[in-house]
Amino acid sequence: MLIKSIRASDAKPSEITPKSVYMDRRRFLQTAAAGAALASFANGPAGAAKIDGIKKWPGSLTSEKLTPLDSIASYNNFYEFGTDKSDPVRNARFFMPRPWTVAIGGEVAKPATVDLDALLKPHTPEERIYRMRCVEAWSMVIPWVGIPLADVLKRFEPTSKAKFVAFETLNDPKRMPGQAVPSLQWPYVEGLRIDEAMHPLTLLAVGIYDEDMPNQNGAPLRLVVPWKYGFKGIKSIVKISLVEKQPPTSWNIAAPNEYGFFSNVNPKVDHQRWSQAKERRSGEFLRRDTLMFNGYGDEVASMYTGLDLKANY
Amino acid sequence: MTTDQRIRFLVKPAVFVLCLGPLAWIIGRALTIGLGANPIEYSNRYLGDWALRFILIALAVTPGREILGWSWLARLRRMLGLFAFAYVVLHVLSYVGLDQFFDWWAIGGEILKRQYITVGMIAVTLLIPLAITSTNGMVRRMGGRAWQRLHRLAYVIGMLGCLHFYMMVKSDTREPIIYASILACLLGYRLIAAGRRRLARNRRNTPQPA
Known part of the structure; x- marks a missing residue:
């Protein structure tokens, strides 16, 4: 017999939004969105499509309340669609995330430029609930849908020279109006060390709440590295290169003293302009303590033994 | 109705209500659709935006009056200045009461450690004597010259406000x-106007060639 033990930190049944309420809300939003799209733009996007065959990942965070979709999808740092957090939801409305190709190259035996759907086809999408900690000291709990980056990279056979992975966002000011402004250096670039990229927690995400990734959250393909600050999770990826040297990263170029290459969540290393000791969880009033490695220390801390985390922020 | 009555009974109340608009708007929004995924940040930013806007509006009175020739604008200056102070106070209350939830240790630490908060707090502190000396009685007691000299702090406050935002x-x-550009125009206008006045005075004082 299976007996579910209840931890004190588990969400009480009363805290969980009933599925029916949530679904009603979704249906309402979808209908509203579809109606708005039809009314304003004949070729506008339809409501988000459900992703089939999602497998539940057993490691998902269940003890903390999920952030509602409308919060996740209306409060975004995605400078390609404007620098205000309310800009992306508006400016990404008509972004078409298909057709989409991803170029995978560099230090791999089989470099290729692949259609996204072909790239995803051999993999089973997993639902993974992770904490998301933004460098700006706010956080959310997000049910991502995605596949481990390692599983994808292995297909292209990284060589022994592959020490880092460099990622690049689409660079197309016609489709991403924020790129008409030099608020950051375009295209947005990010990078991971190879062991970080191959870590089983590192996810290539394609959706949220069982549905296709909203445009403003980085459709159609984005990175999720739950123990790092959110800006490491590069959005709308078109290029993945395995490289020998540490690649440049956008925020580090913009303000090297404030954003390092590693950017691991660390309550003991403050940002230049604010403390990282606490964070405001979306939907909560009082700040909560920020956890080392965003609470994923057991899984990832061993990658950084011997590394001075203060110097390598 | 005389001009005086028009200003007192129509213009001033209308401007007063308009100035309450931004506050009414955020309260209305908070009570209906809400302030989004991070309402406290929203409140901080929104009130800060309006605090700085009102500082600039109050600083625009003198240039506006002189350029447009609307002398009655001067009669709105105190009210606009006090609204600037009110929005600054609300901005600080939002930070202290909502953002930090009266955690005085944390607030003290942040004021010392984070330069943009230091700059902001200096601006707030400088505004306090201006608000206190805003009454007719205080103007009389201080004397026009001393009062005017003190209230030139408004220029510094404007600069600190823009720096804080930047x-x-x-x-x-x-x-x-x-x-900052708008502020530069408003202060630049004063510099030029003061320069012209000095020039005119000097010309009057130097003996003209016969």
Whole structure:
């Protein structure tokens, strides 16, 4: 017999939004969105499509309340669609995330430029609930849908020279109006060390709440590295290169003293302009303590033994 | 109705209600659709935006009056200045009461450690004597000259406000630069006007060639 033990930190049944309420809300939003799209733009996007065959990942965070979709999808740092957090939801409305190709190259035996759907086809999408900690000291709990980056990279056979992975966002000011402004250096670039990229927690995400990734959250393909600050999770990826040297990263170029290459969540290393000791969880009033490695220390801390985390922020 | 009555009974009340608009708007929004995924940040930013806007509006009275020739604008100056103070106070209350939830240790630490907060707090502190000395009685007691000298602090407060905003943004400095440019125009106008007045005075005082 299976007996579910209840931890004190588990969400009480009363805290969980009933599925029916949530679904009603979704249906309402979808209908509203579809109606708005039809009314304003004949070729506008339809409501988000459900992703089939999602497998539940057993490691998902269940003890903390999920952030509602409308919060996740209306409060975004995605400078390609404007620098205000309310800009992306508006400016990404008509972004078409298909057709989409991803170029995978560099230090791999089989470099290729692949259609996204072909790239995803051999993999089973997993639902993974992770904490998301933004460098700006706010956080959310997000049910991502995605596949481990390692599983994808292995297909292209990284060589022994592959020490880092460099990622690049689409660079197309016609489709991403924020790129008409030099608020950051375009295209947005990010990078991971190879062991970080191959870590089983590192996810290539394609959706949220069982549905296709909203445009403003980085459709159609984005990175999720739950123990790092959110800006490491590069959005709308078109290029993945395995490289020998540490690649440049956008925020580090913009303000090297404030954003390092590693950017691991660390309550003991403050940002230049604010403390990282606490964070405001979306939907909560009082700040909560920020956890080392965003609470994923057991899984990832061993990658950084011997590394001075203060110097390598 | 005389001009005086028009200003007292129509213009002033209308401007007063208009100035309450931004506050009414955020309260209305908070009570209906809410302030989004991070309502406290929204409140901080929104009230800060309006605090800086009202500082600039109050500083625009003198140039506006002289350029447009609307002398009655001067009669709105105190009210606009006090609204600037009120929005600054609300901005600080939002930070202290909502953002930090009266955690005085944390607030003290942040004021000392974070330069943009230091700058902001200096601006707030400088505003307090201006608000206190805003009554007719205080103007009389201080004497016009001393009062005017003290209230030139408003220029410094404007500069600190713009600096506070500039230091706070992450990478997109367009908006703070717009505010700073407006302030530069408002203060630049005063410099030029003062220079012209001095020139005119000197001309009057030097003996003219016969």
